[in-house]
Amino acid sequence: MAPNSTVSSDTPDRQWWKEAVAYQIYPRSFNDSNGDGIGDIRGITEKVDYLDSLGIDVVWLCPVYQSPQADNGYDISDYRSIDEQFGTMADWEALLEALHAHDMRLLMDLVVNHTSDEHEWFQRSRRGDDAYKDYYYWRDGGEDEHGNPTPPNNWGSFMGGSAWTYDEIREQWYLHLYDEKQPDLNWRNPDVRDEIASLVEWWLEKGIDGFRLDAIHVISKPEGLPNGTTDKKPIGSEVFSHGPRVHDYLRELYDRTFANYDVVTVGEMGETTVDIASEYLGEEGDGLDMLFHFEHMDIDVGPRGRWDPEGGGEWSLPEFKRIMSRWQTQLEGWNAQYLGNHDQPRIVSRFGNDGTYRGESAKLLATFLLTTHGTPFVYQGEEIGMTNAEFESLDELDDPMMIGAVEDYLAAGKADSPEELREFWNTQSRDHARTPMQWSDDEHAGFTDEKPWFPVNENYRDINVEAARDDEGSVWHHYRELINFRHDEDALVYGEYSLLLPDHEQVYAYTRVLGDDRLLIVLNWSENPATIDLGQTEVDFDFTDLSVCLSNYEETATQSDELLFRPYEAAVYRY
Structure with missing residues (x-):
């Protein structure tokens, strides 16, 4: 795994899977x-x-x-x-x-x-094998007012239709929350x-x-x-x-x-x-x-x-x-x-x-x-x-x-x-x-x-x-x-996340902070240009101190008293 240049040994609860992509x-x-x-x-x-x-x-x-x-x-x-x-x-x-x-x-x-309904467990269960008969959900059904067979309950399948299928071999209904070829295991057993x-x-x-x-x-x-x-x-x-x-x-x-x-x-x-x-x-x-x-x-x-x-x-x-x-x-x-x-x-x-x-x-x-x-x-x-x-x-x-x-x-x-x-x-x-x-x-x-x-x-x-x-x-x-940058920046793994401008209709902006490492991410999630006044946030930004780490445009957003972002412009700053 790539080394982290800002890794600190006192960062709490370090795990390889937290730092992975x-x-x-x-x-x-x-x-x-x-x-x-x-x-x-x-x-x-x-x-x-x-x-x-x-x-x-x-x-x-x-x-x-x-x-x-x-x-x-x-x-x-x-x-x-x-x-x-x-x-x-x-x-x-x-x-x-x-x-x-x-x-x-x-x-x-x-x-x-x-x-699968082709698994040996299900095949033995449908035949009533004592060792496997309760590996799945088998139930008797009912009848409607016309005498037609009905499932044990009204549950639907994620694949459409009922979550129950009648099995001619066992002469009971079995439960499948997904496809009828995917019978549900009975974890109670x-x-x-x-x-x-x-x-x-x-x-x-x-x-x-x-x-x-x-x-x-x-x-x-x-x-x-x-x-x-x-x-x-x-x-x-x-x-x-x-x-x-x-x-x-x-x-x-x-x-x-x-x-x-x-x-x-x-x-x-x-x-x-x-x-x-x-x-x-x-x-x-x-x-x-x-x-x-x-x-x-x-x-x-x-x-x-x-x-x-x-x-x-x-x-x-x-x-x-x-x-x-x-x-x-x-x-x-x-x-x-x-x-x-x-x-x-x-x-x-x-x-x-x-x-x-x-x-x-x-x-x-x-x-x-x-x-x-x-x-x-x-x-x-x-x-x-x-x-x-x-x-x-x-x-x-x-x-x-x-x-x-x-x-x-x-x-x-x-x-x-x-x-x-x-x-x-x-x-x-x-x-x-x-x-x-x-x-x-x-x-x-x-x-x-x-x-x-x-x-x-x-x-x-x-x-x-x-x-x-x-x-x-x-x-x-x-x-x-971005992957290499994440590997090198502990703030992106363990840093605190803070949302800025929560009601802005176009811009998603937030900070990631870990100790003295401070990153600002600004995303103009829109096909229209956006003007961002970070002075409206609770974070005190000095625009002249913003240092661009990454951007999806060749030239980064215009900096003055505001940030001027182009369509779908995304940038990561250090501040």
């Missing part, structure tokens, strides 16, 4: 080494030097376990095997060795709210918890450096599985999120496994507030090191949630500042800072300007991500400013969540055709983040020599790694400069 890889879309159109582990290993040149410290690898791929690997049929489309266990071991040789660490995805602790221990013994815990906030379901009471999608989420024993389960898993290794754990948790999050973190909580919350991800969705086409789409900078600042200052624990991932649209299309100011706004987003408090996670392609794609029809989508949301809307009679919802999927679909990585202007963007599993974004000839690395003023070079 992480990079998330979606394997099937990253790099194809064997020409079958699907990204694979050897393809990742081929790019380890690339990650090292960018300054990355930790790689978060989305699932590569054996899977029928109903949800692109988040439906696991064998936790101790590598799916053949991604390679072999030997390939995975070579990747781990290559990362460690470059002083990078590996974070694996841990998906234990559910398995101590044998299930033993199995999970065992597989966690198995991977830790192989030398990995931590886990990202998928959908971990829904592992505990309330007694009796009561009906949901709101129309928020999916129905029942207010009931099955952060269930009654979730803290017991996570603390038990921590004490049995994570506590015995120098690893990092990051929980994925929807419907989480700062207060709720604090209960999960650290030795005083459940032992998790940090978590991904969704509050800022929900800023542009409607009141019934992301998968409801009605409402949403608009967001305001003052509200965004309030959300982010609350997490920066009130969380009792450590932030995992991110703007995008494999489940979200491309950040420059969502929070920036992917047209005229794509480069400037992509650099602004990078500046924000890498100068706020918490471990920053960069998602593949963000470092070159990759954008949302354009999907003409529902048939072009692969995302089961989006397809399910559209089908639910059509079934409710709220639209006559899928095409009426084209704007919805072209802003919210998870597929935007899953188009193949754009390495060059060669055919298929250098991702593969053959037809890719999913179409490459049409703008790859202009937006690609090769072109970005050749251009000293590119988004890629800005990311690398």
Whole structure:
């Protein structure tokens, strides 16, 4: 890991994962080494030097376990095997060795709210095997007034439709909060918890450096599985999120496994507030090191949630500042800072300007991500400013969540055709983040020599790694400069965050202060010029003493009694 020039030995609670910059890889879309159109582990290993040149410290690898791929690997049929489309266990071991040789660490995805329905546990459970019959949630259903069978409760699936599917073999309904091929594990069963602790221990013994815990906030379901009471999608989420024993389960898993290794754990948790999050973190909580919350991800969705086409789409900078600042200052624990991932649209299309100011706004987003408090996670392609794609029809989508949301809307009679919802999927679909990585202007963007599993974004000839690395003023070079700067500035890791100008409609400004190290970050989050009078803040700034550390424009903002900022201008000052 890069040295920190301003590191002080008396900085409290130093941890390697706090000082790291992480990079998330979606394997099937990253790099194809064997020409079958699907990204694979050897393809990742081929790019380890690339990650090292960018300054990355930790790689978060989305699932590569054996899977029928109903949800692109988040439906696991064998936790101790590598799916053949991604390679072999030997390939995975070579990747781990290559990362460690470059002083990078590996974070694996841990998906234990559910398995695949092809997992041996589920197959034995559905047959009524005594040892496995209670590994999942099996219930009898009911009947409606016409005698038709009905599910055990009204819970909805994140993939659309009911969260229950009837199984002809067991002759009961089973619960799946996600796809019907992803049955939920019954964490109430101590044998299930033993199995999970065992597989966690198995991977830790192989030398990995931590886990990202998928959908971990829904592992505990309330007694009796009561009906949901709101129309928020999916129905029942207010009931099955952060269930009654979730803290017991996570603390038990921590004490049995994570506590015995120098690893990092990051929980994925929807419907989480700062207060709720604090209960999960650290030795005083459940032992998790940090978590991904969704509050800022929900800023542009409607009141019934992301998968409801009605409402949403608009967001305001003052509200965004309030959300982010609350997490920066009130969380009792450590932030995992991110703007995008494999489940979200491309950040420059969502929070920036992917047209005229794509480069400037992509650099602004990078500046924000890498100068706020918490471990920053960069998602593949963000470092070159990759954008949302354009999907003409529902048939072009692969995302089961989006397809399910559209089908639910059509079934409710709220639209006559899928095409009426084209704007919805072209802003919210998870597929935007899953188009193949754009390495060059060669055919298929250098991702593969053959037809890719999913179409490459049409703008790859202009937006690609090769072109970005050749251009000293590119988004890629800005990311690398920022990452190196963060490694050298302890104030950006451990410094206090203070928001300035909270109600300004265009400007997001804040300071990071640690002892005598004082940094000012100013972001004109707008396509219009902005004038910033820092004299209106509680901080006493001497404009003549502001020293520019980084900027996304060749010439920095005009300094007089005010700062004059151009569209999407971002600058870091020392004062």
